[in-house]
C-alpha cells in the first residue's frame with residue numbers, strides 16, 4: 001500500500017473549515033478500477049481517462065459533492081480481448097455512449113466511511129447507486145493534512161441493469177468498483 | 187520428381203498442398219468444435235485467436251492451391267464409369283468451394299464480433315466487416331455448418347479414394363502420394 005490510513009472521522013473531527021473544499025484529481029496517480037469475473041476468475045479493468053470533481057465539507061459532510069465522468073473509449077478490460085469486449089456494442093457501446101457519469105445526490109457519514117448516494121448513467125440509462133468512500137492521508141503527512149488526500153470509492157454495479165449484458169455466459173453481471181483518487185485542494 | 191503436374195502424375199506442389207491442407211482442415215475442424223464447447227475463461231480464451239490465425243493461414247494455402255491449379259491442371263483421371271467421374275468432379279468442385287467459404291465465413295463472422303484477429307502475435311489481420319452482432323451470429327453459425335458439410339464431403343472423398351485403392355486397386359491414391 002502506498003499510503004497510511006487516516007480515518008475519516010479523525011479528519012472530520014479535526015477540521016476547522018466550514019465551506020466545502022474543492023479538489024482536483026491527479027489523473028496520473030489515480031486509478032479508476034473495477035474487478036469483474038471472467039470464467040470464474042477475477043480480472044482487474046480500468047478507465048484510463050476520467051474526470052472527477054470532489055468538494056468536501058469536513059464540518060458538515062452532507063454538503064459534500066462528488067461527480068465522476070468516465071470516458072468509455074478508454075476503458076480497459078485488463079487484456080486486449082477484454083478491452084475490445086468492454087468497448088464493444090455488447091457491453092459499453094463506447095462509440096454511442098462515450099461517457100459513464102455519476103452525480104452524487106446525498107453524502108452521509110458514519111464512522112470512518114461515507115455513503116454517497118447518487119445517479120449513475122451507463123449506456124444512457126440512469127439508476128441510483130450507493131458508493132462507499134473513505135479518505136486517507138498520504139504516508140508521512142501531518143495528522144491535519146487536508147490539501148492532499150486519497151479518496152477510495154467502492155461499490156457494486158450490476159451491468160445487466162444498464163443493458164451491458166454481452167458475454168453473459170463468460171462474464172458475471174456484478175462488477176466491483178474500486179476507485180483510488182489522489183485529490184489536491186484547488 | 188517434377189514440381190508441376192504432368193499428363194499422368196501429380197507434381198510435388200499439388201501433392202504437398204493437398205496433404206498439408208487435408209491435415210490442417212481436419213485439425214481446424216476438431217479445434218473449432220473444441221473451442222465452441224469450451225467454458226471460456228482467462229486460461230483458455232487465447233485458443234480462439236489461435237483458431238482464427240490458423241484458419242487464415244489455411245485460407246492462404248487454399249488460395250495458393252486454387253491459383254496453382256488454374257495454371258497447372260491435374261493429370262487425366264484414371265478410367266472409371268462416367269457417373270463416377272461426374273461425382274468425383276462434383277465433389278472436388280464442392281470441396282474447393284467449401285474450402286474457400288468456410289474460412290471466409292469465419293473471417294467475416296469473426297470480424298463482425300469486433301475482436302481483433304492477431305496473426306500469431308506478428309500483426310493484426312484486417313477486419314473485413316464492421317461490428318454487428320447479428321452478422322457475427324449468422325456468419326459464425328454458417329461457418330460451423332459449412333465446416334461440417336466440408337468434412338462430410340471429405341469423408342465421402344476419402345471413402346472413394348480407399349475404394350479405388352483397396353477394391354478397384356488402381357493408381358489413384360498412389361498417384362496422390364508418390
Ligand code: HEM
Nearest residue numbers: 214215218219222238241242244288289292293296330333
Ligand atoms: C478453413 C478453416 C477452418 C475450419 C475447418 C474451421 C472450423 C470451425 C469449426 C468446426 C467451428 C465450430 C463451429 C460450431 O460447432 O459452432 C469453428 C468455430 C469458429 N471459427 Fe473456425 N474454422 C476455420 C477457419 C476460421 C477462420 C479463418 C476464422 C476467423 C478468422 C474462424 C473463426 C471461428 C470462430 C470465431 C469460431 C467460433 C468459436 C466460438 O464458438 O467461440 N475459423 N470453426
Ligand code: HEM
Nearest residue numbers: 208211212255260263278281282340344347348358359362
Ligand atoms: C479435408 C480433407 C481433404 C480435402 C479437402 C481434399 C480435397 C481434394 C480435392 C479438392 C481434390 C481434387 C484435386 C484436383 O483435381 O484439383 C483431391 C484429390 C485427391 N484426394 Fe483429397 N482431400 C482431402 C483428404 C484426402 C484424403 C484423407 C485422401 C486419402 C485417403 C485423399 C485422396 C485424394 C486423392 C487420391 C485425390 C486425387 C483424385 C484424382 O486423381 O482425381 N484426400 N482432394
